[in-house]
Amino acid sequence: MTAQTAVSFIDVCFFGIGLYIFKRLLDSRRHTSPLPPGPAGWPVLGNLFQVSFEKTWEALAALGKTYGHISSLSGLGRRYVVLNSSEAISGVLEKQSSKCSGRPHSTMASELVGFNDGILFMDDNDRFRQYRKLFNRSFGNRNSTAAFNPTEEEETRKFLCSVLQKPEDLVDHICIFSPAGVIVLKTIYGYTVQEGRDPFIELTRKIVTILSLVEAPGAFLVNVIPVLRYIPKWFPGMGFLKDAKKHNQFLADSILKPHRYVLDQMAAGTAIPSFSSTLLDGGVSREEEEAIMCTSMSVFIGASDPLVSAIHAFFLVMVLFPEVQTKAQAELDEVVGSGRLPSINDRDSLPYVNAVCQEVLRWHSITPIAIPHVATEDIYYDGFLIPKGSWIIGNAWAVLHDEFTYPDPSVFRPERFLGETPQPPPQKVCFGFGRRSCPGSHLAEESLFITVAMSLAVLAISKEVVDGVQVTPKVDVTSGLVSHPKPFRCQITARSPAAEVLLRG
16 A cells, blocks of 8 residues: 555545544534424324414414424424524524425425416425526516506506495405506516406416415315325315316416417517516427416416405505505605606605505515425524424514514504614515515515505595494404405595596596
8 A cells, every 4th residue: 555545545534534523413413402392292193283273373473472482383293393583584594595495295285286386385496496587587676677667557547446436346456456466467478457357367366265275274184194195086075186186277277378378469469578478589498488387377376466465454554544544645745746646766755655565564464474484404593403394484473563673563653664763674574585585576565555655645545434433444364375354344535536537547
């Protein structure tokens, strides 16, 4: 053996010994780091029936008050780690996002219905990064979304005309004709919504309904016991298999229909420039076309319902907090005047209206706990071990209603975000965390702003009067992936005859 060979052999030995010691130290750390605290559970079942599936975010926030900003639960062998503070969310989901950007495996939603092809449920892989890259090209910042400003403004004006014409149908107007779905269809597919019950708007609503149904916590036992999917459909209790097949076919058709619309318009030379047509222009491979098709549908699904929820919440708070409406309208009158409608270009000149939008996103959590992340390797935070495979839940509702960060959290107070010491902006929480944050947040914020600004400029929103008595709406929200205010009644009129003329153009 030569001297050089001997040295190389010794180097290898020392490297091996060092690697062994390093692994033992890691193993030692794993064994000495406890799991995040939480309530004791039953054998096997764990805490499966100890947390309510109705407004789960409130139950998880209560857990945080007992066990701290990081806690954990278990159920049928699965570990659930709950983060109830901005510090914990930042320390895990943002600073260690490379270790926890995976998505949980949902047998019903992903495998049986087919939502795994969408960016919301896809794992952090090459395909996911390809989809996000496509999306960022058109919606990555305020400059890239500026091309859609005229569409947002025109569709908002149409929406408010509908509201003024039949204010008693406010919920339907928000769900069907609001800028949320209309703008998304126009920007993604170049599609103009038809008067009456538009087929693509109806398609959106049905997909969102299916998504909320199949993603509801505890709704399907097959998510806990995946082997149930292989039991024959005729067996008692297996009705979910028939529903899954029906939902899967509808989802497949829904992805293809708007895509075919774009292709047909491009072939006829009548396509309006849009996200899809721009990416398809010049020819693409079959794989690229599938990526564009699935990315477009992901935007379609992911943007419409949260915006509907936010707009609905805005009308509710204007009824409940009339002093906010008065102050915002005074700012609009001073900055914009009465001779025109506000535009997105006015955004930087309307700090109080912007603060109203921020407070809407804080006061009403659109996605209170959103879609959980999955730890793809062991994570250590604050002395605790989050084991690989754990589902990590960032409780946005708990953060945005933390009384230390936001005093009197149930009070709608836009002033929180103004002055020399503003409270933290809600956007970093309500639009997701780390690598899974919403890439379309810029477009969502602009759509919400123009809806709020135009509504305040031309509408007077107040409590319904019954037998001469004002009726205060009850504040209540739905459970599900996206939370909506429950239907309420209010009174909506034009601020003035001149405002109505201005709106109707």
